[in-house]
Amino acid sequence: xxxxxxxxxxxxxxxxxxxxxxxxxxxxxxxxxxxxxxxxxxxxxxxxxxxxxxxxxxxxxxxxxxxxxxxxxxxxxxxxxxxxxxxxxxxxxxxxxxxxxxxxxxxxxxxxxxxxxxxxxxxxxxxxxxxxxxxxxxxxxxxxxxxxxxxxxxxxxxxxxxxxxxxxxxxxxxxxxxxxxxxxxxxxxxxxxxxxxxxxxxxxxxxxxxxxxxxxxxxxxxxxxxxxxxxxxxxxxxxxxxxxxxxxxxxxxxxxxxxxxxxxxxxxxxxxxxxxxxxxxxxxxxxxxxxxxxxxxxxxxxxxxxxxxxxxxxxxxxxxxxxxxxxxxxxxxxxxxxxxxxxxxxxxxxxxxxxxxxxxxxxxxxxxxxxxxxxxxxxxxxxxxxxxxxxxxxxxxxxxxxxxxxxxxxxxxxxxxxxxxxxxxxxxxxxxxxxxxxxxxxxxxxxxxxxxxxxxxxxxxxxxxxxxxxxxxxxxxxxxxxxxxxxxxxxxxxxxxxxxxxxxxxxxxxxxxxxxxxxxxxxxxxxxxxxxxxxxxxxxxxxxxxxxxxxxxxxxxxxxxxxxxxxxxxxxxxxxxxxxxxxxxxxxxxxxxxxxxxxxxxxxxxxxxxxxxxxxxxxxxxxxxxxxxxxxxxxxxxxxxxxxxxxxxxxxxxxxxxxxxxxxxxxxxxxxxxxxxxxxxxxxxx
Numbered sequence: 001x002x003x004x005x006x007x008x009x010x011x012x013x014x015x016x017x018x019x020x021x022x023x024x025x026x027x028x029x030x031x032x033x034x035x036x037x038x039x040x041x042x043x044x045x046x047x048x049x050x051x052x053x054x055x056x057x058x059x060x061x062x063x064x065x066x067x068x069x070x071x072x073x074x075x076x077x078x079x080x081x082x083x084x085x086x087x088x089x090x091x092x093x094x095x096x097x098x099x100x101x102x103x104x105x106x107x108x109x110x111x112x113x114x115x116x117x118x119x120x121x122x123x124x125x126x127x128x129x130x131x132x133x134x135x136x137x138x139x140x141x142x143x144x145x146x147x148x149x150x151x152x153x154x155x156x157x158x159x160x161x162x163x164x165x166x167x168x169x170x171x172x173x174x175x176x177x178x179x180x181x182x183x184x185x186x187x188x189x190x191x192x193x194x195x196x197x198x199x200x201x202x203x204x205x206x207x208x209x210x211x212x213x214x215x216x217x218x219x220x221x222x223x224x225x226x227x228x229x230x231x232x233x234x235x236x237x238x239x240x241x242x243x244x245x246x247x248x249x250x251x252x253x254x255x256x257x258x259x260x261x262x263x264x265x266x267x268x269x270x271x272x273x274x275x276x277x278x279x280x281x282x283x284x285x286x287x288x289x290x291x292x293x294x295x296x297x298x299x300x301x302x303x304x305x306x307x308x309x310x311x312x313x314x315x316x317x318x319x320x321x322x323x324x325x326x327x328x329x330x331x332x333x334x335x336x337x338x339x340x341x342x343x344x345x346x347x348x349x350x351x352x353x354x355x356x357x358x359x360x361x362x363x364x365x366x367x368x369x370x371x372x373x374x375x376x377x378x379x380x381x382x383x384x385x386x387x388x389x390x391x392x393x394x395x396x397x398x399x400x401x402x403x404x405x406x407x408x409x410x411x412x413x414x415x416x417x418x419x420x421x422x423x424x425x426x427x428x429x430x431x432x433x434x435x436x437x438x439x440x441x442x443x444x445x446x447x448x449x450x451x452x453x454x455x456x457x458x459x460x461x462x463x464x465x466x467x468x469x470x471x472x473x474x475x476x477x478x479x480x481x482x483x484x485x486x487x488x489x490x491x492x493x494x495x496x497x498x499x500x501x502x503x504x505x506x507x508x509x510x511x512x513x514x515x516x517x518x519x520x521x522x523x524x525x526x527x528x529x530x531x532x533x534x535x536x537x538x539x540x541x542x543x544x545x546x547x548x549x550x551x552x553x554x555x556x557x558x559x560x561x562x563x564x565x566x567x568x569x570x571x572x573x574x575x576x577x578x579x580x581x582x583x584x585x586x587x588x589x590x591x592x593x594x595x596x597x598x599x600x601x602x603x604x605x606x607x608x609x610x611x612x613x614x615x616x617x618x619x620x621x622x623x624x625x626x627x628x629x630x631x632x633x634x635x636x637x638x639x640x641x642x643x644x645x646x647x648x649x650x651x652x653x654x655x656x657x658x659x660x661x662x663x664x665x666x667x668x669x670x671x672x673x674x675x676x677x678x679x680x681x682x683x684x685x686x
Contacts, residue, residue: 020052020118023101027114028137032101039099039116043139046301050131056080056094056120057131059183062247064301071247071301076184076273082146083179084279085160087125094120097128107454108461109484111136111322113143126154130291136319140312141248141300143320146180147291148281156283162263163230163277174228177265181276181297185247187223191239193269194218194309195232196518198479200256200470203492206500206507208602213514214257226270231257233480234518235267236302236309237274245303248313249276252296252320254440254478261475262441264295285443292443307595307639311612314520314593321483323522327462328486329590330557331579332408332432333359336370337529337561341497344372346563349389353399358564360403362572363579366431367400368408385416386423393428408432414439418452425460434489436469438476453485467525479519487523487557490515495533495562503529504539505675506626509552510601516555516609521594526553527561532571540603540627544675546571547578551622551677554582555594555609578679581651585620585681592619598636604628606636606669608677616640617684621648625671632673635666645686651679658685 023034029044037052042065049061058080062071083089097119105112114135121128130147164175196215199205205212218227229235234250255264255278265278280295298320302312323329333355336343345351347369359367371377375384387393400407407428411421413435424430433456440446453466465486468477479488491511494501508526515524531549534541541549546567550558567575582589592611599605601624608623623636642665649656659667671678 020096021099023099023116025101025103025114027103027112027135030114030135030137032114032116032133032135034099034101034116039118039133041114041116041133041135041142043135043142044137045140046142046299048133048142048299050081052096053080054094055088055090055092056082056129057118062183062299062301064303067303069245072184073186073273076186081131081144081179081182082129084125084127085176085178086158087127088122088129092122093124094122094129097121106484107458109454111319113137121151123151126151127286128291136316139316139319140302141298141316143252143296143298144181145252145296146279146294148279148286148294149291150286150288152288154286154288156286159283161282163228163266174230174266174268176228176268176275177263177277178279179275179277180265180279180294181249181299182273183247183249183299184273185237187221187237187269187271187273189221189239190241191221191237191246192217192219192243193227194236194238195229195234195267196236197231197233197255197257198515198519200259200476200478201473202490202511203471203501206491206493206504206511208507208510211514212511213517223269223271226268228266228268230260230266232267233478234313235269235274237269238309242305244305244308246301246309248298248300248302248309249274250298250300250313250480251276251278252298252480253278253280254475254481256470256478259473259475261478262443262446281443292447310517310595311593313518317480317483317520321520321523323520323590324462325587325590327465328522328557329586330365330406330432331363331560332366332368332525332557333364333560333564334368334370334410334434334527335372336410336492337494337527338533338563338566339494339496341494341501343370344377346370347372349395351565352396355564356396356399356405357403359560360405362560362564362576363583364405364560364564366406366408368410368432368434370410370434371412371436373409383415385411385420387428393424397428406431408434410434410436412437413449418455421452421456422459425456425464429460430464432465432467432486434467434469436471438468439474440477441475450482450485457485483523487525490524490526490556493527493529493561495529496535499538502538503531503534503541503549505531505541505544505549505552506601506603508549509607509624509626512552512556513596513601513607513609516594517596521555521609522557522590525557525559527559528553530562530566530571532568533562533566543627546574548624548675548677550575550578551679552624554586554622554679555589555611555620558582581679585651588613588618589620595639597621597638598623598634601626606631606634606671608636610639612640619682621678621680621682623669623671623678623680625674625676627675629674633668633670635668638665638667641665641667641684644684646682647685649681651681
């Protein structure tokens with residue numbers, strides 16, 4: 001027995017010492033090279049290098065291939081990029097099982113990428129771990145992820161489930177949970193740290209004191225004591241006196257500022273670099289026989305200050321979560337819009353048959369029937385997500401076809417049977433599903449939900465998608481997760497009751513402005529109400545025009561959250577004209593990146609959005625002069641246009657002009673009246 005144990009130990013040591021199998025694979029400008037003890041992954045813009053150690057893989061280099069700048073500090077490494085306190089860490093022995101390099105696209109749910117999967121066995125911990133790297137050609141960053149499987153004899157007892165704390169001389173200090181990512185960044189040189197995240201339950205944040213975005217910049221260096229940030233989805237480490245360039249890390253998870261979700265962990269910045277924790281698996285969720293996913297991370301490089309950081313983040317987000325115009329670009333009427341406070345009456349067939357031709361006349365693409373279409377709504381075991389109409393889908397689908405309107409459905413996803421949703425998809429050609437009342441509080445819930453969603457989408461490939469609703473305080477989807485399936489449904493704002501959801505134009509504009517800072521606008525469905533039906537005791541909406549209020553949603557996926565039957569002739573004419581102009585330009589707008597410009601909306605500001613295309617030489621501008629602003633003319637700093645000469649076309653009146661941006665990108669605009677706006681298209685001409 002003693003000899004057998006010695007032979008087993010010798011064999012394990014031999015496995016640990018074996019070099020990685022050689023590989024060299026390309027996809028466009030992307031490349032993965034495995035040689036000796038090193039894995040090198042490059043997008044053509046960013047290169048990251050890992051070296052095999054006894055404990056696993058450790059990042060030793062992160063390089064900007066455009067400038068040649070190296071971001072990792074030599075000798076700073078704190079062991080492997082991952083750990084599991086109590087089982088895997090310094091001194092652990094990782095036996096190499098396999099290395100596999102392939103081209104993939106996640107069954108078509110994302111863009112093509114190169115993937116390298118390195119599998120290690122930790123015999124003493126009775127675990128296997130796969131380290132997964134996705135490399136998208138020409139992306140400004142790289143995605144990494146762990147997958148974990150238990151071996152026979154694995155014991156989860158005593159392993160950390162989440163962040164804990166300890167009392168140290170009266171100070172409550174964070175104790176990290178399992179690490180998923182590590183970067184040996186240098187925090188001893190001039191830098192600042194920008195942390196940000198978005199809240200869930202957006203309907204309860206609809207006032208000027210509850211912004212959707214939380215953003216904090218921490219200054220001071222060197223960093224001697226660890227900063228532990230549990231609420232953020234991302235960190236931007238910005239180097240130099242001007243903070244002009246740096247490294248962004250984003251947690252691909254359903255974490256929100258006010259809802260930590262399922263073991264999403266924290267960011268830890270300190271003398272040894274940046275650590276990211278949160279496997280997203282409770283120890284007792286680690287199973288034998290199969291690997292389960294942990295939360296992924298994005299590592300992104302940027303230049304050009306905060307504007308460049310926003311662009312790099314959005315560019316990578318779009319690589320990871322592509323937008324397909326034929327599937328995702330639409331204007332939706334959601335029938336809950338006129339609710340007061342309930343909206344089930346607007347799912348009745350008689351109402352829908354009157355609404356459909358009026359929507360077609362306005363130029364709306366999709367009628368999405370909200371709660372109330374199903375059999376026995378809220379009927380417990382008797383509720384069935386099949387049509388309650390006498391002729392099922394026949395009359396409604398006939399009206400949609402004859403008017404060129406497509407159909408969407410609301411669904412309470414936890415109560416709906418998969419076979420019923422599949423039947424509705426096939427019978428009614430559902431192009432978008434509003435998914436509501438979800439609760440994702442364990443790994444099985446994630447796996448079950450998205451397995452079923454994938455099945456539905458594959459049954460109508462590129463013809464159906466999902467809109468995830470993050471309302472209420474339950475753990476749902478977050479803002480950097482699950483967007484390969486469609487988009488996120490934003491604030492459930494209404495025209496009347498309940499009072500706290502009543503539409504206030506500058507509140508709506510403010511939250512849209514904040515959302516598009518670190519989130520791609522074409523992944524967000526925004527609700528647009530009829531301002532003339534809003535109760536004037538709670539809002540100044542009746543003093544605003546239909547076009548002004550609807551224009552606030554044009555950089556996003558506009559949702560006509562109202563009734564066409566309640567428009568007067570003047571309102572109908574105003575909206576038809578704006579929607580027609582938007583439709584003429586929306587494909588180009590949809591493919592742009594959107595940025596907030598001007599001041600934060602306050603009801604006394606000039607504020608708006610700039611949409612820039614990939615070249616950053618063309619795009620669109622929406623500028624709003626708010627109700628209480630006294631300036632008819634204003635200089636506004638635009639992005640990516642410093643010192644450029646620009647031709648500007650006013651899409652509302654057809655007039656064109658040219659203007660030279662100054663060295664900071666400022667240009668002057670005129671809006672003669674308060675509560676009015678500009679809708680412009682621009683092109684660099686120098």
